[in-house]
Amino acid sequence: MDDDGAILTDRTGLLAPGAAPTARPALGRPLELSIIVPTFNERDSVAELSARLDAALSGIAWEVVFVDDDSPDGTLDVLAALARSDGRVRYIHRIGRRGLSSAVIEGVLSTNAPYVAVMDADLQHDEHALPAMLAQLRTGLADIAVGSRYVAGGGIETWDRGRVKASRLATRAAGLLARAQLSDPMSGFFMVTRPAFMSGVRQLSGQGFKILLDLLASTQAPLRVVEVPYTFRCRAHGESKLDSLVVWEYGVMLLDKAVGHLLPVRFLMFIVVGGLGVFVHMAVLAALHAQLSFLAAQGLAAVVAMTFNFFVNNTLTYRDRRLKGVWALTRGLFAFYAVCAVGAVANVGIANFLFQAENHALTAGNWFVSGAAGILVGAVWNYAASSVFTWRKG
Ligand code: GDD
Ligand code: MN
Secondary structure (H helix, E strand, O other): OOHHHOOOEOOOOOEOOOOOOOOOOOOOOOOOEEEEEEEOOOOOOHHHHHHHHHHHOOOOOEEEEEEEOOOOOOHHHHHHHHHHHOOOEEEEEOOOOOOHHHHHHHHHHOOOOOEEEEOOOOOOOOOOHHHHHHHHHHOOOOOEEEEEOOOOOOEEOOOOHHHHHHHHHHHHHHHHHHOOOOOOOOOOOEEEEHHHHHHHHHHOOOOOOOHHHHHHHHOOOOOOEEEEEOEEOOOOOOOOOOOOOHHHHHHHHHHHHHHOOOOOHHHHHHHHHHHHHHHHHHHHHHHHOOOOOHHHHHHHHHHHHHHHHHHHHHHHHOHHHOOOOHHHHHHHHHHHHHHHHHHHHHHHHHHHHHHHOOOOOOOOOOHHHHHHHHHHHHHHHHHHHHHHHOOOOO
16 A cells, blocks of 8 residues: 555554545455354454454455444444444444344345355354365355364363253254254354355244254255364353343244244244133132132132233243333233233134024034134134234334
8 A cells, every 4th residue: 555545444443533434455356255243232342353354264255244233332333443444344233123043144145255154243253163164165065064062173161061051952952953963053153155045044933043053944955064163262241142041032943943834833832821821810719719709809810810921921922022111011911901801802702602603513502612712713812912912013
């Protein structure tokens, strides 16, 4: 660069104050590798990650695409500055959305690179494994290279015993779906060819954070997998976004892959929760019917059961849309009561109609079939209406 065209960047790649935005010179050869990095509150890691990629990927035509879900910690300011000073850094800013898997999918769809890697921003994944992954895919003998903590040469720096156990268990469950012998199907660190990713992209569930497993279970033809060892490092800054309920999300995803094409898993969950609600109702009734009038005890039991169902559905069934804060919860709870009340009227009305209808040979005079049909109608209504009135999308 000559004097007046100097690139005014400091070591972190941030622009010096007052500097005109200058992009790095184009590499002059086609992009080969795109690294997709989902971020949420990773302010202190993204510049360091870019610098490490630069060091580890010399000789490779690469870019990095950060996909940030509107982090409140200022990550986006850092990303903007990085992208201004280095043309190989791009980012996608998503608003009103959350989710590691969906972030990864959108990142991959935003690039044309023939090879796409996915890695965490928090420096836990070892960037030195990337060239080895790329070399494996370039042979054409594999569709996907997975960074593995469990093959020889890989490992975990320090994890408490609980997490190691949970991870191993989830790994075993995953083996059933992955259609490949994989030592680390839970890995969030992998590289895939573009055609392989595209062959499964429309079938991806996109829920939760197990994008690798989702992909392996979604392609029509099983992917050819190789594993590349690496050591999972400790997080340097910030904190993990994965809380204990991600295990639940993971189970839901497995179930969705297994039966989701027949019946929506969310509906199944809603029904199971409703079934638990019946037990709650009967327990309350058993405890109170001696003290109160039957009507009062039955009414109270119904309210307790509905309240129970509301909170369980809010935590599990509608986890991705869960209501938080006193106001949202109160509003949602009363909307849920109202939906259930209409559902109960529909249930009783339909059941009674079928029981009375003389031209319905199957149901007329049959309390069991009529009653079950009423319950089904009520349940479908409750499910459909509560997903509109209680747990609204977006
Ligand atoms: N855009 C976006 N949206 N990014 C997110 C979100 C989100 O809702 N949640 C997490 N991330 C980003 C984080 O900023 C980080 O870069 C990466 O996704 C992984 O999140 P962590 O919170 O660091 O996850 P972890 O370290 O507990 O789990 C990692 O290891 C697991 C293996 O045990 C991940 O790599 C998992 O995918 C992996 O299975
Ligand atoms: Mn992490």
